[in-house]
Amino acid sequence: MTCKELVELVTTYLDGALDADAHALFDAHLEYCDGCRNYLEQFRVTVRTVGSIRDDELDPAFRSRLLEAFKGFR
Amino acid sequence: MTETVYETALIAALRYGDESVFADLVDRHTPSMLRVARGYVPSHEIAEEVVQETWIALLKGIGRFEGRSSLRTWLFTVMINIAKARGVRERRDADTAIAAFTGGTVDPRLFRGPDEEWPGDWKNWKEYPRAFPETPENSVLADELTAVSRAELDRLPEKQRVVVTLRDMLGFDSSEVCDLLDISVANQRVLLHRGRAAVRLVLESYLGVGP
Numbered sequence: 001m002t003c004k005e006l007v008e009l010v011t012t013y014l015d016g017a018l019d020a021d022a023h024a025l026f027d028a029h030l031e032y033c034d035g036c037r038n039y040l041e042q043f044r045v046t047v048r049t050v051g052s053i054r055d056d057e058l059d060p061a062f063r064s065r066l067l068e069a070f071k072g073f074r
Numbered sequence: 075m076t077e078t079v080y081e082t083a084l085i086a087a088l089r090y091g092d093e094s095v096f097a098d099l100v101d102r103h104t105p106s107m108l109r110v111a112r113g114y115v116p117s118h119e120i121a122e123e124v125v126q127e128t129w130i131a132l133l134k135g136i137g138r139f140e141g142r143s144s145l146r147t148w149l150f151t152v153m154i155n156i157a158k159a160r161g162v163r164e165r166r167d168a169d170t171a172i173a174a175f176t177g178g179t180v181d182p183r184l185f186r187g188p189d190e191e192w193p194g195d196w197k198n199w200k201e202y203p204r205a206f207p208e209t210p211e212n213s214v215l216a217d218e219l220t221a222v223s224r225a226e227l228d229r230l231p232e233k234q235r236v237v238v239t240l241r242d243m244l245g246f247d248s249s250e251v252c253d254l255l256d257i258s259v260a261n262q263r264v265l266l267h268r269g270r271a272a273v274r275l276v277l278e279s280y281l282g283v284g285p
Contacts, residue, residue: 002192011270
C-alpha cells in the first residue's frame, strides 16, 4: 500500500470497514510512515472539529410560526 | 434505551397537547433540520416550509408514532421525503452521479511519480504531512478551527455537505445516512471522504502546516 493509496482509504478505515487484508496493510504502513500517521491524525481532528460545529439559533419568527401550528392541533 | 423511554414520555406529552414539550423538540431539532433541508431546496424560505410541513406531519401522525426509530431519525426521514417531493434539486441518478467522480483527494504532486524511487509515497515524508498542533478544547484556536471548518462545510457540493453534516456534525451512523439519503454505503463513504478531505485541507492551511 502506497501513501497515495492509503490517504483514500482513511474514511473506510475509520469506519472499520476495510477488509482484513487491507486493514492489516494499512496498520503495517502506519508503523513506518510518519507522514501517513500524521495524515490519519489530521483526519481525526477534522472529524472532531466538524463535530464541534453548532447550529445557528432558531429564528424567533419561524419558531413562533411552528408553535402556532401546534396550537391548531390541540 | 434511556433515550427511547425518554422519547416515549415526550410523545405521550405531545399527545396531551403539552406545548412546552413541543417547543423543546422544535428548539432541539429545527436548526439541524433546516441545515439539511437546505441541501435539497433552492432557498431558505422553502427549507422553512419543508421543516414546518415535517413538524405538522409529526403532529398529525403522533397517534401512530410507534417509536420503532428514534424521533430524530423519523423527523429526518419524513423531512427528506417532503423535500424531495418539492422536487427541486432531486436527481434520480444520484448514485451514478457520485460514481462518476474520479481522482484523488490529495494533490498528486505531493507524491512521488512512477519513475521515482518509492512511487506513490509522499515526496518528502520527513516534512509532510505534519501533525496539527495541539488545540485544547474551548481555546481560542479551537473556536477558530470550528469557524473555519463550518465555512468550508457550507461551501461543499450539496451531497457531500449533507453527508458530512449528518455523519460528523449530527452524529448519525453510516447505515442511517444510507437509508435517509437512499444511497449505497460505498457512495456514502466517497461523499464523506471527499467532504472531510476538503475540510482537512482548509484546516491544514489555516494552521500553516501545509506543504
